[in-house]
Amino acid sequence: MTEQVTNTSAHFEGEGVVSFTAEPLGEIRPGWARIKVDVCALCGSDKRLLASGAAVVPGHEVIGTVVQSAEGAPAEGTRVLVYIPVSCGECKACLDQQNNRCYNLESLMGWQYDGGFAEYMDAPPQCLIPVPDDIPADVAVLALDTFGTAAHALRLGSRTQPGGIQNLLVVGCGPLGLGVVAVALAMGIPRVSAWDPNSARLALAEKLGATAATDMETINQYQVVAEVSGAGPARASAQNLVEPGGAILALGESNDPYVMPATPRWRRTDCFTVRSFYFPKSEVNDNWDLLRSHGAHLRDTIMTPTRLSDLEETFTRFLDGEYVKPYITHEEI
Template sequence: MKAVVCERTELSVRDLPDPEPGPGQVVLEVVRAGICGSDLHARFHADELAEVSSAIGMTDIMRTTDAVVMGHEFSGRVASYGPGTRKRYAEGTPVVAFPMVRREGAMQMIGLSPRCTGAYAEQVLVEDAFLFEVDNGYSPELAALTEPMAVAHHAVRKSRIGKGETAVVVGCGPIGLAVILMLKARGVRHVVASDYSAARRALAERCGADEVVDPAATSPWSTFEGHKRYRTDATPLLDYAHKAIGDLRKVPFLPWTRLVRAAELAGQSPQQGPVVFECVGVPGVLDHVIAGAPLYTRVVVVGVCMEPDRITPVMAINKEISLQFVFAYDPAEYADTLRMLTSGAVDPSPLHTGTVGLGEVAQAFDDLGSAEHHAKVLVDPTA
């Protein structure tokens, strides 16, 4: 089969042996594979990623000297089964798969390990247990977006954001846009999107953002100045606390501390902030968020920063900022995401901004490093 191999940061199309399914495994003909931001990072920063991953026991992450076929976002059609599989789906059935496969006795991350071949190829090997049918006549092309949408679904679930809270999405690349879609699917009524690119701000609007901000002209944090619920200045909050506690203590026969706790349970505590989704992954952005965001903000870090970064902890302490780092998703979230797509609850089509063949992947990688008009580029191995 033909596949795109990454070796020493270079991408080239090569002829490789067709994958052979082992027990409980399935070979798919790849329909589409998405180019992920983590693939762009891994091309040049694989060694750093491998070192960090090995610290938690993930020892098979690719290094720059490895010859690796990347591609972990994909859809396909069933081609053949290995021994011991249930053969639930007929040959040619459109499917997606949770991107992990057992190789040499251990589970490997498809597209990020030298021990298994990713989906920038004509075929890919997957686990039967991780196989999901793409039903309802859903587009096999858009089904390839299940994986990045699952990343966003996981991030939004981890945030525990309520419908009445404000979300701020910093960075409207593919994952930022996916987060916006999942926030709106959750019923969040006010979503602010911030990006320097006019094209990406337009995509954010298509994904349902209620307000878009060009940070070069208007800070996303300026929208909270004078906000009745979220505060950027601690002084009025202290004044409010003084007056409120004074008034509560005048109420006879009712412990004022219980009234304060009851207000918290009712969602009326003044100690509330918005939920910020950092979807850039560039040094300095997290510190910028901490410095500018309102008090009591919850920050969900979705962007993958591959370099050391610095924050100012005392600012986060003074504001009581909460930081939540998120990674990937679990199989149930992946399956739930597919159902949201095929049922029409979420429409990821605004993310799809281009399709290339295997021979154009290298150029697409270069373009995605700077192209503002692109969000998600899909690879068609048959083109």
């Protein structure tokens, strides 16, 4: 890959403005590999960078093909996931394949280093995970934030329940919430319910196989509640609906603090609160199996292919709720 190869990349200028540059590819950072981006999905967290502007090329849900390898990286021609945490590889967590818990984690792909809203991107070897040949790119990308994060949270939640999770409520049916629904069903959780104030999003959860929750007032209904919106009212509902001894999976992101209510019931209730980040590499193989069973159905239910050149319009439609989980592809649409 030399100067004659041009890389088109997107840049977030702030206030929703996206610009593009087409520049010759430069030298690769020593020890890193280069991939040709096949798919880069949009994430709700990207909205913050779209509003504020970004110093790097955004995009952190990436599937690509290695075009220039490096020591410790997959060979050229290998399809890979881009694992977001740029972990140190040397601490106790990393040596145990718990790279999402890296003691020295400071940077993320697409946040502190250039990401996948481009034709090419570079990444360190520890951030590249080979993709099985039988899983197409537009399904494999779900193995990152949508399936990977959901599966990790459910596995942590199941550790709090001696008989595993039998009764789950998902509050918030955005992309991650719908991912939790799909993963829970793939894991064989017997009763999966969902709630969202947006009837169209709730209908998507039902299409995936969840039951719509109709009573959001009666306390002590659900063994485990996955709160995926981050909204204050949704958090309050989760804290009311969870059974004594149950667990709340606090997945929704918000700039507001997570607050536990100072009510008599809450003071007198046993409850686990589980906060998780992303997923460890040790879970990747199990996640491929989950994707094989439910990934294509989730893709067909929530994903929309779009072009890199249309990224600003795609984000507008994403923010408006027209698109649930759009993704950039460089293949024919």
